[in-house]
Amino acid sequence: MGIPGAVQECFVREGVYRALLAAARSLPDGIGIIVLDGWRPWQVQQYLFDTLHEAIRHHQPDLSTTALLERTREFVSVPSRDPLAPSPHLTGGAVDVTLCDADGLPLDMGTLFDEAVPASHSDYFEHLKALTPQQQKARDHRRLLYHSMRQQGFTNLPSEWWHYDFGDQLWAYYGAHDHAYYGPAELDTIENRWRKQLG
Ligand SMILES: C[C@@H](N)C(=O)N[C@H](C)C(=O)O
Numbered sequence: 001m002g003i004p005g006a007v008q009e010c011f012v013r014e015g016v017y018r019a020l021l022a023a024a025r026s027l028p029d030g031i032g033i034i035v036l037d038g039w040r041p042w043q044v045q046q047y048l049f050d051t052l053h054e055a056i057r058h059h060q061p062d063l064s065t066t067a068l069l070e071r072t073r074e075f076v077s078v079p080s081r082d083p084l085a086p087s088p089h090l091t092g093g094a095v096d097v098t099l100c101d102a103d104g105l106p107l108d109m110g111t112l113f114d115e116a117v118p119a120s121h122s123d124y125f126e127h128l129k130a131l132t133p134q135q136q137k138a139r140d141h142r143r144l145l146y147h148s149m150r151q152q153g154f155t156n157l158p159s160e161w162w163h164y165d166f167g168d169q170l171w172a173y174y175g176a177h178d179h180a181y182y183g184p185a186e187l188d189t190i191e192n193r194w195r196k197q198l199g
């Protein structure tokens with residue numbers, strides 16, 4: 001999508017990969033999981049944050065600084081490399097996913113991936129009084145994704161139906177775990193290995 005510094009592949013921690021495989025294998029025949037995003041460099045997190053922050057400011061110029069930050073954080077975490085509070089996608093523990101059919105085509109989840117609207121809240125359809133047949137389908141797809149991921153130990157970010165965590169700080173928070181396992185990560189490239197080895 002032309003994001004500076006973005007990587008072309010989706011990388012996640014091995015533990016996350018194994019749990020994802022288990023979640024995908026637990027789904028009914030003919031339904032699979034598409035991984036939309038995984039590990040992210042800090043530069044990309046900063047770009048996403050700035051871009052959404054600016055778009056919301058443009059759309060709602062009267063929002064206070066606090067409200068603007070709050071609205072932005074609903075859909076993009078604050079960029080942070082702090083080992084004690086890293087942005088979730090910087091750890092390789094966060095993953096954005098959706099369901100697909102047997103042909104690999106995405107199922108209807110009610111909104112697009114990364115749509116910064118209230119309908120993207122995971123439980124949005126759970127609170128609607130009357131659902132159209134299409135909304136019922138989207139609700140059922142969200143439920144299926146949610147339960148298959150939760151069964152494998154992931155937690156979901158309530159403001160995004162697609163965002164799941166395993167072993168990072170959001171996981172510790174929403175899953176009531178004592179502490180996170182994963183801190184900020186870098187890709188295991190030859191350059192990074194030499195940097196580490198040579199100090
Ligand atoms: C940008 C979106 N896909 C996402 O990952 N949002 C969460 C909140 C994040 O940035 O950690």
Ligand SMILES: [Zn+2]
Nearest residue numbers: 094095096163
């Ligand atoms: Zn995410």
